[in-house]
Amino acid sequence: MREYLINTPVASIIFAFTIATSIYTFSAHQLFERFMLHPYSISKGRKLYTLLTSGLIHRDWGHLLFNMLTFYFFGFSLERLLVSLSPWGHVQFAVIYVLGLVLSDARTVFKERDNSSYYSLGASGAICAILFSFILFDPKMMLGVFFFIPMPAWIFGILFLGYCVWASRNARDNINHDAHFYGAIVGIVLTIVFYPGIIQHFIRQFADA
Numbered sequence: 621m622r623e624y625l626i627n628t629p630v631a632s633i634i635f636a637f638t639i640a641t642s643i644y645t646f647s648a649h650q651l652f653e654r655f656m657l658h659p660y661s662i663s664k665g666r667k668l669y670t671l672l673t674s675g676l677i678h679r680d681w682g683h684l685l686f687n688m689l690t691f692y693f694f695g696f697s698l699e700r701l702l703v704s705l706s707p708w709g710h711v712q713f714a715v716i717y718v719l720g721l722v723l724s725d726a727r728t729v730f731k732e733r734d735n736s737s738y739y740s741l742g743a744s745g746a747i748c749a750i751l752f753s754f755i756l757f758d759p760k761m762m763l764g765v766f767f768f769i770p771m772p773a774w775i776f777g778i779l780f781l782g783y784c785v786w787a788s789r790n791a792r793d794n795i796n797h798d799a800h801f802y803g804a805i806v807g808i809v810l811t812i813v814f815y816p817g818i819i820q821h822f823i824r825q826f827a828d829a
Contacts, residue, residue, distance in 0.1 A: 628699040630714045635691060638743055641676040642684045652677055657725055657740040663733035671729075675721040675743040683742060691747050698754045705815070716810050720749025724803035728796055745799035749807030752777060756811050756818050759825050780804070 624632045645652040657674035661667040678684035695717075703709030724745025732738040755761075759774035771779075784801035791797060811818055 659729040659732040721746035724799040745803030748803035752804040752807040753811040
């Protein structure tokens, strides 16, 4: 625990706080409802804080477990990697996560601005930002899709983004696919902003094969 707090303090705080808040709000229904993203209110200049607090809560145990497992595997690794590359690595990691969370919901807020019954929650947008940032550094790493199907990260990334676009238009599963897509894009863009050479690095991974 001490090693995590020293080497990856930002990821450790996000991880612990998100788990604690999510578990607490499972039974604190009033706070749960208050924390959910509500585009209708945001479009009227109210409840702007839900752009952040919606990432601290999850629908149920399965939703929380999936997101936190993904964060555990890639969030801590990304913060360590960024710190090894820059003295601002901790700050860069925090910026990717927070902006990934907030900006991933921008499209949803605009699209659902007149829908007073629409709510959204979960840290998926921010976690997608973290995941896709990491993929830029190691596109050929093998991912266990659904934890058992092996697939190179770059292939997974393409399929994932394509699925998000399709699901946003066609799926009726109450999942905010727009947040997943735009969170991934935010992660890619911010990583390029912080490390412009990442594009050449990404291409070299295939040229050197």
